[in-house]
Amino acid sequence: MAVTTKDIAKLAGVSQSTVSRSLNRSPLISKKTQERVLRIAKEQNFEFNANARSLSTNISNSIGLIFPDDYMEFGLNLYFGALHTHIRETVEKLNYDLIIGFEKNKYTDTNTIRRLVAQKKVDGLIIALPRINSESMEFLSKAKIPFIFLHFHQVQDCLSNTNQIYADHLHGGYIATKHLIDLGHRKIVCLSSKDGQEFEERRNGYIKALIESGIAVNENLFLFGDRSFKSGFSSINENLKLFKKATALFCHTDIMALGALEAFKLSNIRVPEEIAVIGYDDIELGNYFSPLLTTVHQPREEISSLAIERLVQLIESNPRRNHKEIVVKPSLVIRESCGTKLSLPK
Amino acid sequence: MAVTTKDIAKLAGVSQSTVSRSLNRSPLISKKTQERVLRIAKEQNFEFNANARSLSTNISNSIGLIFPDDYMEFGLNLYFGALHTHIRETVEKLNYDLIIGFEKNKYTDTNTIRRLVAQKKVDGLIIALPRINSESMEFLSKAKIPFIFLHFHQVQDCLSNTNQIYADHLHGGYIATKHLIDLGHRKIVCLSSKDGQEFEERRNGYIKALIESGIAVNENLFLFGDRSFKSGFSSINENLKLFKKATALFCHTDIMALGALEAFKLSNIRVPEEIAVIGYDDIELGNYFSPLLTTVHQPREEISSLAIERLVQLIESNPRRNHKEIVVKPSLVIRESCGTKLSLPK
DNA sequence: ACCATTTATGCATACGTTTGCATAGGTGTT
């Protein structure tokens, strides 16, 4: 059915190879012939058969984007959703197609990755998994396929031979805490999570800011949730007594911060008047409910475009060297939930 | 590099065709040979080259999922995000890959669709665009590629020769309104949107329920937003006077309902005590903030799996007949925001 | 033991493209 280069060749009175070369803008072909071929191809609504092309060139013109299977939980969809948007924009701009894959167990499985690579369905991968085991790493480097880790934290054990892009969470934790300290707060509760190195880094940023300001780190001010709204809500609800002394709360995800705000609301504790609350991520939702959430902006657009651009660069030049880390800085988004400088810090 | 059927053939001491047949479980091959070939293939980590396979069979084993470019706006990401999850689950279960495409102008463009089809990158399409023009319809049917419209409302003008899956919005509008009426409400504000036929249908459901209960339809009780949180917030804020008489609000999206709740909160109007609020969509968020949002559940999982299952069925049997509409019923999710039966309806 | 039938395998071609190599025709230099 579909019109092929052979059909065009017949119509143009040239050979099939001349058609192929013309369509690929080969300099071997004379201007005149090329133009004629292009005209006819256009008239016939010609499109390359991508499969034949990929078979011949070993290039699929597709990029695989790998997410963990559970990315929808814990309000992560808000984060990933945004990431996804920016990624596809860049992918589109660079004329690649996007194949989305998921790994069931985000820490150990790489079945989808292996399959897509082995089947030659993708030219490169953006891997947005929190971690990957060494066998899979080995598979990837043996397969000589360009890939980029796009995640939340630095992966130490594959540092030397991979490309990774991540945000500087220590910095994010630091600027959030510094903001609260600058507003006069001394007792700052830290609601974090144990699931993910990025949270550890944020805690380190928190600690760094405290120490720098000569504030003692108090173990009792650490709370741990699972990143979700519900855990933000219940962590605060079950630890309201902390806020008899503490005047501020640093939540390591916005969605936990929103849960916390809701908990304070139901206990008639006013934010920011009585407690300052700062989040992390800068999800859209933080801009909806009163008080508007002050937070740390995750540089999503930057991370996404950098990742794709770097990947395409790797694909198209394929230098089996030149590994690179890119670190992106988060920034502060000051809205309402931290209020203004405390006049009388407790 | 990669191991091919030819390599396996050499190792097994059989011909390439025998390998191909074995791997495809052809009944022509003896159990013994087949098992040996399969064992060797497994040992060698053999995977088919998808491009060669697709070229030969004209089957890509991929499904295209087409979204409008702006699906992230207006809180739609919450809806589409969920849809996307269920779709990919079903796609995975049925062993297809998922290629995600976007159309720039959701009403007129079909460039991505055309390209993916012409290039043979997909075997079928799930088209989640609000509409499609007749040229594109013609292209699709000429291309003889199975596709399904997955959307929010029934598309009349391509009814006769397409598969479409949509929810019964009239029913949804009806049950939401009926719920409020059953609770004793008579004056019910209807916050809808003019952008999308589904909203018109929900309004019709609203009207139907009113009429059925002998309540006059009051033009003044209709408000229109753009589906967003902000428009929910401001629509209510700018029309607070309506609620001197009206006792209930039916918002045609959850996210508008949340905006409305926020507006009531800031005006110290208690929900559900003073005003009952019902939403539409059943997004996760509605289950977070107090009062928990009573709403109409969009049967997302059902729509998604039905769409994919039907599509795969079309792909694998390809009957160029047998067009079918599937209508899915929304259901009521009663939480807190409508409260209980009014004792003294105004 | 012979033939007919079934079962299992291999051969060869096709899918639509890219690309190395050969070559025909044209240009320029001596």
Place this chain on the structure above:
DNA sequence: AACACCTATGCAAACGTATGCATAAATGGT
């Protein structure tokens, strides 16, 4: 006029798989 050298084109093989057809081997019936 002879030669070397481009330029533009075509030929043919290759990519890895699937499959129609031919055929060899095994089976069964007499």
